[in-house]
Amino acid sequence: MPSPKDLQQSGLKVTMPRMKILEVFERHRESHLTADDVYRILVTDGLDIGLATVYRALTQFEQAGLLQKQNFESGKAVFELNRGDHHDHLVCLQCDRVVEFCDPEIEKKQAEIADKLGFRIQAHDLCLYADCIDQGCPHRPTQTVLSNLPR
Amino acid sequence: MPSPKDLQQSGLKVTMPRMKILEVFERHRESHLTADDVYRILVTDGLDIGLATVYRALTQFEQAGLLQKQNFESGKAVFELNRGDHHDHLVCLQCDRVVEFCDPEIEKKQAEIADKLGFRIQAHDLCLYADCIDQGCPHRPTQTVLSNLPR
C-alpha cells in the first residue's frame, strides 16, 4: 500500500498516475518490471496513463530511492520496489526466472578489492546466469523467486 | 596480430572487413570498445566499412569466442578481445576508467550460491562502480588499466 508520504517526502507531487504506478509495484512485490510491463498493467487496469509518464515516474522513483533499477542482458531496464535490503540476482537461462540472493562474503571481498585498487566502491551489479538443475523449469515469462541464503 | 585462422576456425570467411575489425582490437588490447568506437577507428584508418558490418562482425566474433561483450550502465555494449582469462570490471565513476580484476574467492562463492539454489552457473557479470580515492583522476574518455590482483 503506497502512501502519499512516500511521494511527498521526495518532493514529488501526489498525483493519480504516480500513485497508481507505485501500486503496481506493491501488487507485484516479487517481480522485476520493465516500463512497458508497468504500462500494460495500467492499461489492463483500465487506467489511461501514458508510457512517457511511466518512464518519467520510474526515473524519479529510482532517484527518490523508492525503486531499484537493474540492467540485465535483455536490453531493457527492470525495476523493483526498494525494500531497503541489497541483493544480487540470478537469472535462469531457461525460463528467465529471477532469484535474489545476498552473500556477505562476496560483498566484503568486493569492498576489499576496490580498496586495494584505490577506489571507494559506490555500487555494484552482480548477476549470475544459470541453468536449472531440476526438471521442473517451466518456460515462462519473467517471474521472481525470493530466497535468503544462509549466512 | 589476428590470424586468418581465427576466422576460419569459426566457419567465417576471411574477408577484409573482418580482418580489419580484429586488427582494431589487437591494436587496442587495453580498451573496451563500442561498435561505434570500432567504426570510427576504421574510418580514421581510411577504411570504408559500414557500421552494420561492424555490428554483424562483433556479434559473430562474440559467438565465435574471439571477443567478449560487456554491458555496463552506459547503455552501449562494449567489446574486448577474449584473452581466455575471465575477469570482472570496476568502472570509475569520475573518469569512466575501467580496471579489470579477478578474485577466485568470489568466483568460488558464486558457484556455491548457484548450486545451493539449484542452478548450474553458466556465466556472470560483476561490475563495481567506484570513486577514485587518489587525486590524480583525469576526467577522460574510457580507458582501461589492467590489474592483476594478488591471489
Next chain:
DNA sequence: ATAGATGCAAATTGTTTGCAATCTA
C-alpha cells in the same frame, strides 16, 4: 558457381523530450 558477406537505407526497439493542456499545493 554459389553460398556467404557487404553497404546502404529503412525499420525496430527502448527511452527521452517539446509542448500545450491539466492538475496539485
Next chain:
DNA sequence: TAGATTGCAAACAATTTGCATCTAT
C-alpha cells in the same frame, strides 16, 4: 494562481534487417 505534471507525438540512440551487389572458396 504558479509551477509541476501529464499525454501525445515527434525525436533519439543503439542495434538490426531487407536487399541488391560483391567476393571468398
